[in-house]
Amino acid sequence: MECTSSQAFDSDEDERCLPVESYNQNDFTDDKLSKSVDLYISEDDKITEKYAGNSASSGNAIEPHIGMEFDSRDEAREFYVAYGRRTGFTVRIHHNRRSRINNTVIGQDFVCSKEGFREKKYVCRNDRVLPPPPITREGCPAMLRVALRDGVKWVVTKFVKDHNHSLMSPSKVPWRGSGKNLINEDEKDQRIRELTIELYNERQRCKRRCAAYQEQLHVVLTFVEEHVEHLSRSVQDMVQRIRGLENEPLDGSDWDQ
Known part of the structure; x- marks a missing residue:
């Protein structure tokens, strides 16, 4: 038992005698x-x-x-x-x-x-909240x-x-x-020209898309108008048929006479 405790104590002494290197983070930053x-x-x-x-x-x-x-x-x-x-x-x-x-x-x-x-x-x-x-x-x-x-x-x-x-x-x-x-002013001018060209091209694309949407909308409106006109004619035909049926004499009334 004494030998075991002695060995354990010696082990602790060995660990405490090991050199410990410390690094200062500021040394790296300063370097x-x-x-x-x-x-x-x-x-x-x-x-x-x-x-x-x-x-x-x-x-x-x-x-x-x-x-x-x-x-x-x-x-x-x-x-x-x-x-x-x-x-x-x-x-x-x-x-x-x-x-x-x-x-x-x-x-x-x-x-x-x-x-x-x-x-x-x-x-x-x-309107300042924080000090200037x-x-x-x-x-x-x-x-x-x-x-x-x-x-x-x-x-x-x-x-x-x-x-x-x-x-x-x-x-x-x-x-x-x-x-x-x-x-760099030259680079800034070049970038401005590039953005201007890009903006112009985007406006042209928007115009083409708007023209395509307008054409599609015109087609849809034309179809709706034709469909409404067809429904209107159908309704008029139905009204005329109903009126014709109302004006026709009933078979029962002719037989009574």
Whole structure:
């Protein structure tokens, strides 16, 4: 009995002496976040290094300047987004300008996300149940304007560097504002054209279906009218026969006379 209890006690001691590994879930989250941040930074480096030779630098951020050229509007957008990340602000797509000849986009403005002010109709609401969200727009004038030149290059025609608010630390700039998630105007125009064509085709199909239904309804109404007319003639014939029978003398009355 003593040996058994001793063996059991030794077994418990062995189990308590086993090394227990503990994993912190935050370690994995921080590691993934660190890898994502490093990935974005490397992408920003690739974008900015392309223009490092022709642009003046301010710290780690290569500043745009008037006359700076880009191969596409998306490239200008990605460059300004990368510049905003390294400077401490996020970017929003603003107004664009279109050609009067073919309606293509020939100019684009990129602004700080704090540009403009919130409209009064969203601030002064009598039917509001929850408190209004915090003000995020402060009328910041910082912006970048590019224009299409000779139908090939996108050239910076206006650049406002100064902000009217304090900038964030580059490490605190939200990564959700990635330039790859911004709306592409060309793709949006293409989608609008596709939806317009789809809507037109659907209207044509509806017209054809309505015409077919109208024709079928006309056939049914014609059949109903013919049937009603046939019933009317049948009723008239029956009425005439009944009247004829009423006017005929009875055989019994003739025999009595």
